[in-house]
Amino acid sequence: MSEKIYYTKEHEWVRVEGNIATIGITDFAQSQLGDVVFVELPEAGRDLKAGEAAAVVESVKAASEVYAPVSGKVTQANAALADSFSLINEAPESDGWFFKLELANAGELGGLMDRAAYDAFVKEHA
Amino acid sequence: MTETPKYTPLYDLHVKLGGRMVPFAGYAMPVQYPAGILKEHAHTREAAGFFDVSHMGQAFLDGMDGDVAAAFETLAPGDVAGLAPGRQRYSVLLNDEGGIMDDLMVARAAPALGQNRLFLVVNASMKDADFAHIETKLRGRATLTRLDDRALFALQGPKAAAVLARHATGVEALAFMETGVFDIAGVRCFISRSGYTGEDGFEISVPAAAARELAEKLLAEPEVAPIGLGARDSLRLEAGLCLYGHDIDAGTSPIEAGLAWVIAKRRRQAGDFPGAGRILKELAEGPARRRVGILPEGRAPVREGAEILNEQGDRIGVVTSGGFGPTVNGPIAMGYVSPAFAAVGTPVQLMLRGKAVAGRIAALPFTPHRYVK
Numbered sequence: 001m002s003e004k005i006y007y008t009k010e011h012e013w014v015r016v017e018g019n020i021a022t023i024g025i026t027d028f029a030q031s032q033l034g035d036v037v038f039v040e041l042p043e044a045g046r047d048l049k050a051g052e053a054a055a056v057v058e059s060v061k062a063a064s065e066v067y068a069p070v071s072g073k074v075t076q077a078n079a080a081l082a083d084s085f086s087l088i089n090e091a092p093e094s095d096g097w098f099f100k101l102e103l104a105n106a107g108e109l110g111g112l113m114d115r116a117a118y119d120a121f122v123k124e125h126a
Numbered sequence: 127m128t129e130t131p132k133y134t135p136l137y138d139l140h141v142k143l144g145g146r147m148v149p150f151a152g153y154a155m156p157v158q159y160p161a162g163i164l165k166e167h168a169h170t171r172e173a174a175g176f177f178d179v180s181h182m183g184q185a186f187l188d189g190m191d192g193d194v195a196a197a198f199e200t201l202a203p204g205d206v207a208g209l210a211p212g213r214q215r216y217s218v219l220l221n222d223e224g225g226i227m228d229d230l231m232v233a234r235a236a237p238a239l240g241q242n243r244l245f246l247v248v249n250a251s252m253k254d255a256d257f258a259h260i261e262t263k264l265r266g267r268a269t270l271t272r273l274d275d276r277a278l279f280a281l282q283g284p285k286a287a288a289v290l291a292r293h294a295t296g297v298e299a300l301a302f303m304e305t306g307v308f309d310i311a312g313v314r315c316f317i318s319r320s321g322y323t324g325e326d327g328f329e330i331s332v333p334a335a336a337a338r339e340l341a342e343k344l345l346a347e348p349e350v351a352p353i354g355l356g357a358r359d360s361l362r363l364e365a366g367l368c369l370y371g372h373d374i375d376a377g378t379s380p381i382e383a384g385l386a387w388v389i390a391k392r393r394r395q396a397g398d399f400p401g402a403g404r405i406l407k408e409l410a411e412g413p414a415r416r417r418v419g420i421l422p423e424g425r426a427p428v429r430e431g432a433e434i435l436n437e438q439g440d441r442i443g444v445v446t447s448g449g450f451g452p453t454v455n456g457p458i459a460m461g462y463v464s465p466a467f468a469a470v471g472t473p474v475q476l477m478l479r480g481k482a483v484a485g486r487i488a489a490l491p492f493t494p495h496r497y498v499k
Contacts, residue, residue, distance in 0.1 A: 034356070035164040037450040038425045038457075040479075056479065058427050060163040060450050061356050085425075089162075 006109055007118035008069045013093055014112060016103070021070060024097040025057065025088065028122050033059040036088040041077035041099055048072060048101060050108050055098050057088065070108040072101035134180035135277045135337035143345075143352050150355055151250035153181040158354040166357035167452040170323055171493075174283040175353035176344055183253025184273035184331055186235070187260065189242040195234065197267040198244055201260065203380070203399040204232070205390035206244070212236040214245075214303045214318050218380055218388055219256060224401020224408075225376040226383065227259065228252040229368060231329075233318060238307040245305065245316065247278070247329070249370045277337035282327030282361075284496065285349040290317075290328055293343060297328070302497045310340055319498060322358065324365025324491055326498045363458060364451045366419060366490030372430060373417065373446045373460055381408035382462065384417045384490070415443060416468040419488040420459040420476070422448075427457045428476045428483060434463055435475040435482065442467045445476065453493045460490070 006014040011029035015022040030036070038058040048054050048068035055066040077099045081087055087096040103109075113121060131154040140147060145156030156178070158166060169175055187194055195206040204217040214233035218226045228249055235243040248256045261270045281290055291298040294308035297317055305318040313336040321327035332340050344350055359369070368374045374383045379401070381389075386409060393399055397406055422428045427450050434443040448459030459476070467474065470489050475482040 034158055035162045037164075038427055040426065058450070060167075060360055060452070061157070063427070063429065 005115065006069070006112035007115065007121075008067075008112055009121060010067055010069070011122075012066065012069050014069050014109070015097075016106075016109065019103050019106075020075065020100055021072065021103055022097050022100045023054075023066075023069060025066060025092055026118070027092050028126070030089050030092040030096075033057060033064060035060050036085045039081050039085055039088065039098070041081065042074045044074050044076055046074045047104075048074060066098060068101070069112060070101075071104040073104070074099055074101045076100045132181075134178055135334040136178045136180065136341055139338055139341055140178065140352075145352070145354060148355070151181055153250065155181060156352070156354040158356045159352050161351065163354070163356040163360060164452050166351065166353045167360050169351045170283045170325060170353055170357060170361055171453055172283070173349040173351070174281055174285040174289050174327075174347070175323070175357070176341065176350050177280040177282065177353050177358055178277070178341070179280050179329070180277040180334075180337070181250035182278055183246070183248040183250065183256065184276055184278060185246045185248075185257060185260075186240070186271045186273065187244040187246060187264070188240070188269045188271070190267055190269065192267065194242050194244050194268050197264050198232065199393070199399070201263055201400065202232070203389040203393050203405070205392055206232055206234070208390070208392075209234040212305050214305050214320060216388065218374075218385065219259065220380075220400040220405075221376055222400050224379045224404035226370075226374045226378050226380060227376055228256050229370055229374060230256070231318070231320060233305045236306050239316065251371060273331070275334050276331050277334050279330040279332065279337075279341060279344070280321050280323075280327060281330060281344060281350070282321045282323040282325050282353075283349075284326060286325070286327040287498070289344065289347045289349050290330075292347070300328075302326075302499070311336075311343060313340060315340070322365075322367055323361040324367070324493060324495045324497075325361075326496055360449060360452055363447050363449060363460065364453055364491065364493040365495060366460070366492060368417075368460075369447055379405055379408055379413060381405060382413040382415050382417065412465055414464075415462040416465050417446075417460060418463055418468050419490040419492060420445065420448070420461055420474065420485050421488040421492075422457045422459060422476055422483050422485040424483060425457065426478060426483060428459050428478050428485070432459070432461075433477040434461055435477065436467060437473055437475065439475070439482075442474070451492055458488075458492050459485075463487070
């Protein structure tokens with residue numbers, strides 16, 4: 001199955017395989033947050049609208065909201081994070097994913113960035 | 127508010143060390159270095175952490191005719207007159223309503239620093255206001271000299287004494303809350319055995335011109351790592367120490383804040399300090415609220431501003447500092463509650479993002495103080 005990865009200006013990534021999107025935060029985002037000590041994830045079955053607060057990630061310093069980059073129904077939250085929040089620092093773009101959702105409107109992906117555009121965005125705003 | 131930040135003499139060194147610089151009390155300060163807050167915190171508890179606290183206010187206060195300590199006692203409730211030369215105390219400046227204008231360290235200067243002189247260290251965010259207040263109130267009795275040409279370091283942790291003794295001969299003999307004048311690499315430094323982490327350690331006042339050189343000497347020691355403001359905050363919170371502007375402010379009395387011990391016995395009997403009416407009444411009858419430690423259940427940090435409810439859901443107080451305690455390995459908080467709910471072990475609820483999280487009142491500090499005996 002082919003997969004494609006999109007990025008947001010809120011420093012999230014969206015990996016799409018078929019109709020399922022996996023969502024996490026980028027390496028740049030985790031480096032800005034610092035050590036993650038807690039994460040609150042959405043429950044399976046919850047309907048999220050693009051732009052809606054979906055998760056909370058807490059570093060030692062502060063709490064940050066993670067927004068749903070696209071709309072859809074949550075199918076799974078990453079259970080591995082419950083035992084090891086440090087996965088978000090160590091492997092933010094792989095094992096440290098936050099949640100998966102079933103896309104409600106694949107057209108929303110068109111408004112997101114590809115890696116090259118995201119890297120340029122970070123360079124410009126960092 | 128966008129003002130040009132001020133820089134401490136170690137700004138370039140922080141940048142070189144990879145410090146992430148953030149605005150704090152008008153200064154560009156490192157919130158963390160590449161190691162990160164958790165490692166920096168643990169390093170301070172296990173070895174020795176180096177902190178740049180040059181943004182804090184340092185000053186000499188010199189008496190004119192009478193004892194400078196007697197003059198200073200008109201602004202603060204401590205026994206300053208009873209300080210032997212070189213001895214230091216934690217104290218507070220009080221307003222006329224008995225509220226805390228700032229908390230500070232006051233030392234009677236060691237003989238080598240001068241006679242009839244106090245050495246003050248106050249919070250960065252309050253230093254201009256504090257110094258103006260002291261100058262105004264003590265005009266004709268004492269002269270304040272700001273030491274803006276001096277940097278201030280803190281070296282904190284169980285290995286701090288062994289490290290510093292390599293550079294400042296005899297410094298290991300200082301008692302807790304004792305100060306002295308020592309040479310480090312031929313530079314005259316004012317050193318006190320004190321700090322803001324709950325660990326043994328020192329605060330070291332050095333001439334700004336020598337700050338970079340002396341900081342690099344200490345950082346070159348294998349036990350020493352640079353520590354940012356992030357870990358400074360988590361260390362002091364675990365140690366149950368107040369952060370001015372958060373846990374205490376101009377409306378808070380020392381009695382509410384659990385700082386009754388800063389009101390010396392002689393001063394209570396005399397009632398000769400600002401706001402004595404309120405403070406003596408609170409000592410006798412109890413205050414309307416008390417500062418407490420709080421242990422939230424679970425893993426979610428509960429932060430400043432969170433409401434505290436009793437088991438029935440009535441509001442009984444508010445969190446004033448909260449976050450993750452790396453040594454505790456869980457969320458910790460401090461706040462104020464009605465005295466009826468201040469006993470250790472009392473169950474409470476904490477409002478977090480619209481949901482109630484269970485917790486209980488806990489003894490402070492969260493991690494035992496390890497000051498030198």
